[in-house]
Amino acid sequence: MPSEYEALVAALKLTSTPVAEYGWKTRPEGAYYVVSLESETGRFNADGERLDRSWEGSLDLFYPKLTDRDDLIEATEEILAETFGASWYMNSTQYETGTGLFHVEWVFEAIDEPEQDPLLAAPAEEENPEEGDT
Amino acid sequence: MPYEMKTEGMEEISRMLTELGEKAQSVAALGLFDGASVMRDELERGAGSIRTAPFQFAPPGQTRLPSPEEKDIIVNAGVGIARFDKNGSEVDTSVGYSARGYAYLKDKLKPVPLIANAINSGTSFMRKQAFVRKAVRSGGSKASDAIREKIESLVEGMTNK
Numbered sequence: 001m002p003s004e005y006e007a008l009v010a011a012l013k014l015t016s017t018p019v020a021e022y023g024w025k026t027r028p029e030g031a032y033y034v035v036s037l038e039s040e041t042g043r044f045n046a047d048g049e050r051l052d053r054s055w056e057g058s059l060d061l062f063y064p065k066l067t068d069r070d071d072l073i074e075a076t077e078e079i080l081a082e083t084f085g086a087s088w089y090m091n092s093t094q095y096e097t098g099t100g101l102f103h104v105e106w107v108f109e110a111i112d113e114p115e116q117d118p119l120l121a122a123p124a125e126e127e128n129p130e131e132g133d134t
Numbered sequence: 135m136p137y138e139m140k141t142e143g144m145e146e147i148s149r150m151l152t153e154l155g156e157k158a159q160s161v162a163a164l165g166l167f168d169g170a171s172v173m174r175d176e177l178e179r180g181a182g183s184i185r186t187a188p189f190q191f192a193p194p195g196q197t198r199l200p201s202p203e204e205k206d207i208i209v210n211a212g213v214g215i216a217r218f219d220k221n222g223s224e225v226d227t228s229v230g231y232s233a234r235g236y237a238y239l240k241d242k243l244k245p246v247p248l249i250a251n252a253i254n255s256g257t258s259f260m261r262k263q264a265f266v267r268k269a270v271r272s273g274g275s276k277a278s279d280a281i282r283e284k285i286e287s288l289v290e291g292m293t294n295k
Contacts, residue, residue: 034197034256038264041271056271062258091267092255101258107267 002037002055002110008083009035012059012076031063031072041109052111058091059106073104084108136228137270139173139277147282150289151223161288163218163225169281173229174213176273180265181208184253192259199261200253207237208253211246230266 012033037057044052061076063069080088088108095102151158189201208231216228235246256262 034262036262039268056267058262058264060256060262094251094255096257099258103255103257105255 002112004083004110005035005037005055005057008059008079008108008110011079011083031061033076034060034062036060037110055110055112057108057110059108061104061106062101065100065102069102076104076106080106080108084110136230137267139270139274144278144282147285150285154289154292157292159220159223159225161285161292162223163220164288165281165285166218166225166227167215168284169277170215170227170229172277172280173269173273174215176269176276177213177229177266178209180269181205181213181250184208184263184265197256197259197261200249200263203239204249204253207239207244207246208250211235211237 012035035057037055039056040053041056042054043050059076059080061072063072077090087110088106091105091107093102093104151162154161184205185199186202186205187199189203190198192198211231213229214232216230219226231247231250233245233247236243237246237249238244239249250266252260253263254266255264
């Protein structure tokens with residue numbers, strides 16, 4: 001799991017309270033998020049090893065009609081900007097007529113950071129034995 | 135939701151086209167048709183890979199997979215290429231499910247794009263399977279290669295005469 005994805009999941013506060021019925025009425029009463037990692041989009045290989053890879057995923061926000069829309073979207077985008085920097089965009093906004101829910105979708109790209117990046121690591125200092133006094 | 139595709143690195147192609155003059159638009163349109171065909175094939179392949187499960191209402195707090203009947207509608211509807219929009223020296227088209235396409239689901243007429251969108255971007259009761267975005271990403275470079283090859287072969291044929 002990319003660390004950025006885990007940070008996003010930790011930063012989102014879920015406010016859903018599921019209703020125990022089947023059919024249209026099974027939706028949570030408040031706003032809620034769905035986060036998913038979908039597929040690999042890029043990779044970086046060197047020396048016959050996989051050093052880094054990036055994942056594409058999406059964040060879906062569902063909220064009922066009477067929720068304060070602007071605050072919710074602003075707060076979500078702040079979390080996205082803090083977590084991913086610039087690698088995200090709003091993909092769609094939709095309205096479900098059956099359930100009366102609004103649906104906003106963001107797409108993000110997360111980097112799977114290796115434990116130690118060999119390219120960025122400081123080069124090992126060569127031991128230069130001091131020349132003896134002559 | 136529409137996804138826009140832009141291709142870069144076609145400077146050589148655009149120079150070839152400007153040298154052709156009046157015929158440039160029709161040559162570009164023929165190339166674009168090949169590119170759109172590649173995108174159509176990618177989309178149909180993506181629709182074929184949708185995961186399904188026998189229909190049941192979504193359990194509380196969960197989502198469901200599309201039923202095999204819903205997948206059949208999308209696969210059988212097929213993907214279309216829109217009429218080419220020729221504006222000056224530009225040619226533009228769209229690939230996707232027709233807004234006028236309808237199919238019967240449980241004895242009710244439902245619009246095909248509505249079902250495709252419910253699967254592609256997910257709803258509060260349907261699990262998301264973004265097959266359109268995946269097809270656009272994986273087919274983008276193939277489509278621009280097809281456009282380039284077609285235009286290059288056409289231009290070669292015209293200049294060698």
